[in-house]
Amino acid sequence: MIMSKTSTMTDKTPRVVILISGRGSNMISIVNAVNDGSLPIKIAAVISNRPDAAGIEFAQQAGIDTAIIDHKAFALREDFDQKMASKIDTYSPDLVVLAGFMRILTTEFVEHYANKLINIHPALLPKFKGMDTHQRAIDAGETEHGASVHFVTAELDAGPVILQAKVPILSTDTAETLAARVLEQEHKLYPEAINKLVTKS
């Protein structure tokens, strides 16, 4: 008999919804970790706010439920967030994972998912919240940089850190070379952080 990975999943397997906006390489690293048996979760859905997000096609081909909720169709941020939340809640997730999801979320949304909404940020928080983290780290003369997985709270990039990964900053680094080295770490860090949360290890 051929056993599929899903055959090892039980009713108690933590359910995860992943939100993306673009290429989705972190989402793909999470899917790969599930498929190689190192991450005991069920990816219930991948949802994008952008119809052209490359990651959506990957998720579809991987047989994962997908949805697109285009934020441009909503005049109010509150309405978009409510629509997202009602879609997410149909999957009864234990964890909602932001993986390159490029929208500021309302406090209401964030509080609705208190303690089960996480994000990956390309910097060693609390340093370099916000955008252009790699260039800012180089400009600040930092010798190391990295990525953080953290709980999402109402204040941008300020929630409690779950795990971090560090890389050295080389004298030859540009924002692009540094971003690539950090991204490589992100792809290991995010599955590891999710694993830590779902297994409470």
Ligand code: GRF
């Ligand atoms: C990553 O660098 C992540 O840290 C940041 O947005 C980027 C998303 O990349 N939040 P991807 O869509 O996962 O490839």
